[in-house]
Amino acid sequence: MDIEDTLLMIPGPVKVAPRVLRAMSKPMMSHRSPEFGAIYEDCKTLLQEFFMTKNEVVIMSGSGTCAMDAAIGGLMDRDGKIVAATNGKFGERFTEIGDRYGSAIPVNFEWGMPFQPDSIEAAIEDGVKALAMVHNETSVGIINPAETVGKIARKHDLPFVVDGISSIGGNEFLTDAWGIDVAITGSQKCLAVPPGLAVVAVSERAEDRLVEGCGSYYADLRAHIKSARKKPAQTPYTPAVPLFYALQEALHMAKEEGFDVRRKRSQRLAASVRAAAGALGIEIFPVKGEFSEYSNTVTAMKTPSGISDDKLRGGMKKHGIVVSGGQERLKGKIFRIGSMGVCSEGDILRTIQTLEMVLAKEGVIGELGAGVEAACKVLDG
Numbered sequence: 001m002d003i004e005d006t007l008l009m010i011p012g013p014v015k016v017a018p019r020v021l022r023a024m025s026k027p028m029m030s031h032r033s034p035e036f037g038a039i040y041e042d043c044k045t046l047l048q049e050f051f052m053t054k055n056e057v058v059i060m061s062g063s064g065t066c067a068m069d070a071a072i073g074g075l076m077d078r079d080g081k082i083v084a085a086t087n088g089k090f091g092e093r094f095t096e097i098g099d100r101y102g103s104a105i106p107v108n109f110e111w112g113m114p115f116q117p118d119s120i121e122a123a124i125e126d127g128v129k130a131l132a133m134v135h136n137e138t139s140v141g142i143i144n145p146a147e148t149v150g151k152i153a154r155k156h157d158l159p160f161v162v163d164g165i166s167s168i169g170g171n172e173f174l175t176d177a178w179g180i181d182v183a184i185t186g187s188q189k190c191l192a193v194p195p196g197l198a199v200v201a202v203s204e205r206a207e208d209r210l211v212e213g214c215g216s217y218y219a220d221l222r223a224h225i226k227s228a229r230k231k232p233a234q235t236p237y238t239p240a241v242p243l244f245y246a247l248q249e250a251l252h253m254a255k256e257e258g259f260d261v262r263r264k265r266s267q268r269l270a271a272s273v274r275a276a277a278g279a280l281g282i283e284i285f286p287v288k289g290e291f292s293e294y295s296n297t298v299t300a301m302k303t304p305s306g307i308s309d310d311k312l313r314g315g316m317k318k319h320g321i322v323v324s325g326g327q328e329r330l331k332g333k334i335f336r337i338g339s340m341g342v343c344s345e346g347d348i349l350r351t352i353q354t355l356e357m358v359l360a361k362e363g364v365i366g367e368l369g370a371g372v373e374a375a376c377k378v379l380d381g
């Protein structure tokens with residue numbers, strides 16, 4: 001497989017625009033310099049708009065999990081508890097992190113099934129320090145009801161932590177309007193930057209509750225906030241400087257397109273994938289209901305009968321298209337197509353065409369064309 005000629009259609013890391021890749025090849029600069037501070041400030045301003053927030057924004061060198069760690073570790077002392085609502089792999093990560101710093105009270109729903117907000121509220125007890133959830137559960141392609149759960153957090157005066165890693169910039173995500181105290185994203189998703197940076201927006205309410213000398217040294221949010229407020233803005237430790245160049249370029253690129261225009265593009269692309277799936281007799285995996293929606297950034301579909309995961313994804317890869325499989329208990333049962341960042345209509349059509357080719361070869365469908373036609377109708381509509 002020639003990586004230069006491969007189309008990456010997984011739900012992160014995603015395709016990066018050449019303009020953003022080029023930005024990373026600039027010479028290094030001191031991370032304590034006014035020049036670096038100006039880049040950080042510029043990114044912060046654009047990120048506030050991207051997150052729909054007036055809250056403090058910090059950029060950490062580390063993947064999305066680093067920010068999840070910082071959020072939970074920062075809000076908990078050893079006797080503390082967090083309530084973590086879960087319907088997929090990444091929600092479970094909040095439980096695992098909570099158990100490291102104190103203890104987690106998991107509220108588990110089946111993977112791909114909607115949250116039941118009443119059960120989440122019922123799990124809140126004395127000693128709970130935060131309520132955490134994933135907005136766009138990448139492992140199953142579902143959007144969870146952040147606004148509704150946010151109201152529960154507010155009612156119980158709990159900081160509300162939301163993993164928006166595969167959501168912010170691709171789904172509607174209203175940090176301030178939904179009362180999200182700690183909102184998180186990762187560079188390799190809707191921002192379409194290479195992996196390695198995590199962004200956290202922290203409300204004053206959450207900041208007031210950050211534990212001094214929290215369990216993590218590196219991912220100490222208080223330290224990151226303190227440095228971000230310096231003039232020039234800084235990070236507590238040496239950041240991934242080339243990724244800051246990339247982030248700044250990618251944010252300007254997204255701003256030029258319009259953050260909202262880009263978000264709506266993801267929405268249209270995901271709708272076209274679902275339409276194609278319907279035309280090809282492929283079932284969408286997550287369950288849509290009162291408290292859930294289909295993701296606009298990743299579409300999870302059941303592997304059709306008559307073809308194995310190996311043949312489906314392996315066959316597509318031979319034709320230069322990389323899509324994701326299921327994780328853990330969903331291995332071999334689902335496959336996932338991403339539609340975030342700079343993903344284009346052409347990328348989606350090529351992906352669906354290749355999927356059809358592989359399905360036809362294995363005798364799962366008789367004729368070529370129904371998926372592409374259904375997708376085109378959405379894209380053209």
Ligand SMILES: Cc1ncc(COP(=O)(O)O)c(C=O)c1O
Pocket residue numbers: 011012063064065066090134136137138139163164165166186
């Ligand atoms: C919703 C969600 N949360 C957390 C993560 C973990 O992020 P990272 O792999 O950047 O640490 C991912 C990565 O795919 C994700 O999609």
